[in-house]
Amino acid sequence: MSQPIIEVRDLSFGYSQKKVLSGLSVSFAAGEWAVIAGRNGVGKSTLLRVLAGVLLPDSGTVIRSAETPPQKIGFISDRLSLFEEWAVGRAIDFHCRVFAAGGFDDRLLRRLGVGGRARIRDLSAGERAILHLSLVLSQKPSLLLVDEVLHMLDPYIRELFVEALIEAMAPSPRESGTTQGAAVITVNHTFGEIERLPDRVLVMEDGTFAIDETPEALRGRMKKVVGRQSLPDSLPCRFKRTEGDYKEHYIYPFREEMREGHALEFQDIALSEIIKAFIGGGYEQKRMA
Amino acid sequence: MSRKEWLEVGKQSLIFLLAMAAMNLLQVGLAGLLEGTPLPMEKIIILMGLWLLVFAMFLGLSPFAMDSKQRGLEYLLTLPISRRRLLSIKLLPRLAAVVLFYLAFVLLYSLSGQSPFAGGSAFFSLAYFALFFISFSLSLYHENFVVQFFMAAIAWCGYLALCLFVVQLGFSWKFAMPPSWVGVGVWHDLSYDISTLLSAIGVFLLLLAPFVASIFLVFKKFDLKPARAFNRRQLRLFVPLLLAALALSLGATYFVQKSTAQDISHSIVSKGRSTENVGSHHLRQGTGTMGYAFPDLRKLKFKILN
Numbered sequence: 337m338s339q340p341i342i343e344v345r346d347l348s349f350g351y352s353q354k355k356v357l358s359g360l361s362v363s364f365a366a367g368e369w370a371v372i373a374g375r376n377g378v379g380k381s382t383l384l385r386v387l388a389g390v391l392l393p394d395s396g397t398v399i400r401s402a403e404t405p406p407q408k409i410g411f412i413s414d415r416l417s418l419f420e421e422w423a424v425g426r427a428i429d430f431h432c433r434v435f436a437a438g439g440f441d442d443r444l445l446r447r448l449g450v451g452g453r454a455r456i457r458d459l460s461a462g463e464r465a466i467l468h469l470s471l472v473l474s475q476k477p478s479l480l481l482v483d484e485v486l487h488m489l490d491p492y493i494r495e496l497f498v499e500a501l502i503e504a505m506a507p508s509p510r511e512s513g514t515t516q517g518a519a520v521i522t523v524n525h526t527f528g529e530i531e532r533l534p535d536r537v538l539v540m541e542d543g544t545f546a547i548d549e550t551p552e553a554l555r556g557r558m559k560k561v562v563g564r565q566s567l568p569d570s571l572p573c574r575f576k577r578t579e580g581d582y583k584e585h586y587i588y589p590f591r592e593e594m595r596e597g598h599a600l601e602f603q604d605i606a607l608s609e610i611i612k613a614f615i616g617g618g619y620e621q622k623r624m625a
Numbered sequence: 626m627s628r629k630e631w632l633e634v635g636k637q638s639l640i641f642l643l644a645m646a647a648m649n650l651l652q653v654g655l656a657g658l659l660e661g662t663p664l665p666m667e668k669i670i671i672l673m674g675l676w677l678l679v680f681a682m683f684l685g686l687s688p689f690a691m692d693s694k695q696r697g698l699e700y701l702l703t704l705p706i707s708r709r710r711l712l713s714i715k716l717l718p719r720l721a722a723v724v725l726f727y728l729a730f731v732l733l734y735s736l737s738g739q740s741p742f743a744g745g746s747a748f749f750s751l752a753y754f755a756l757f758f759i760s761f762s763l764s765l766y767h768e769n770f771v772v773q774f775f776m777a778a779i780a781w782c783g784y785l786a787l788c789l790f791v792v793q794l795g796f797s798w799k800f801a802m803p804p805s806w807v808g809v810g811v812w813h814d815l816s817y818d819i820s821t822l823l824s825a826i827g828v829f830l831l832l833l834a835p836f837v838a839s840i841f842l843v844f845k846k847f848d849l850k851p852a853r854a855f856n857r858r859q860l861r862l863f864v865p866l867l868l869a870a871l872a873l874s875l876g877a878t879y880f881v882q883k884s885t886a887q888d889i890s891h892s893i894v895s896k897g898r899s900t901e902n903v904g905s906h907h908l909r910q911g912t913g914t915m916g917y918a919f920p921d922l923r924k925l926k927f928k929i930l931n
Contacts, residue, residue, distance in 0.1 A: 389702075390703055390849075391848050415699055417696055417697055418696070418697055419697035422695075435705060
């Protein structure tokens, strides 16, 4: 992995009495796409907000590389927060001025037919997301943080959005003289067409990362067994779903030797289902605790 | 970012000016209709003073209200500006508007034939600026503007009561009389008693400092979750600062007033129910009355009555 552009060490953060992030340490490299998943309220959005500087941690440090000053961090939250009474043109002027952006590329907005005079409050969620993305891309960001935005977009806008993210990740000359692409960190619950795109999947549990692997490694380490039979206790079952006689077992961590030891069909599953199994297992453990 | 704030404050000030003009015209017109005579200038000035207080409170409470209303608060926090700088950008245009309106009011007041530095004017000036800063320090207290309004009003009244208490204590120290003898009327002639005036200004500023300091220190940790945690943090900082400010103001007042102390035997004392008013005010209403005249610098006159 190349030099991290942002690193977090022993990060802790809590709202009032509730601790959300607890001793979390992670780093992200330039040009990589990391997806953060986990159950609702586990701290995914909180982490993104800490990385974006919207929240300040209770303890721990956030270390940014020289290529990642605050002006080079782009954050698109699920709130799609912008000044709603403003016209699009005014928002663009303001953003470019405050972030000292060299220029604004309105290609994406033109494709949706959004003009400079349109009021932000009158835009649809998809149009606002594209506007927000365009604003953030004008900063030529080294780090792009996208919090639960993809699922609210229609398929056409989602494709535009994802293509723009991929374009931002492509290596480009930076002011520091290096050539590197932006790191993209998204919080997702669903994957769909972006299943094959992320370089890294992180699953958050109890204030820290329980899983931090590549999608290929993760697909290799979690398998599903379906049927009416119960599984032996020796098989590590992360999550089990039962509907009448029918059972679905999610085995994690799976090892190839398990195929020989047991006459069971271990199925490959998609990333979405893997994440669902992790989250389901987390809820089960919480229930039993 | 600054330009946005100046434009916002400019718009709010213009709306306020129009609203105030309309309300004053309405009140003047109504009074004229009801009483048959035009409202005296003095009353108009007082009404404007009240409006000014409302405007100071509104400006103080408004820094984040528009951003919150437009759902832009989180976007604001993502801008590459430090928290302290952000708060300063919010404060400066509003403070400028408050000062400008105050100067205009002082001008009008003096044009009406009144001295802007005499009588209750000094008290009004201190209270006016204090209201702005106290409101500013509570601008993140609650999402609801009405709740913020009431909280700011309560805090302001508490603050004025505390200031009054310290100033009156200082007055009692100066003249070696029990504090209970000092009435609210001590404010009326502040301008004739320089040491009391200066110590009053010091007290107002010292007791205002915790409000301003607490918001600036705590804003670093501001987030968009319910304000309870933020308020708790602010209170934890505010209370010790206030206690320290209170101790300092008591100490400073004691020092200033004691070093300019005057012997009460030279004051006017009346042991009957009726008192001779030599141009100042009563200090106390109670089992007896005691009147005291400020040493009038223009005509030094002391008298003792039995």
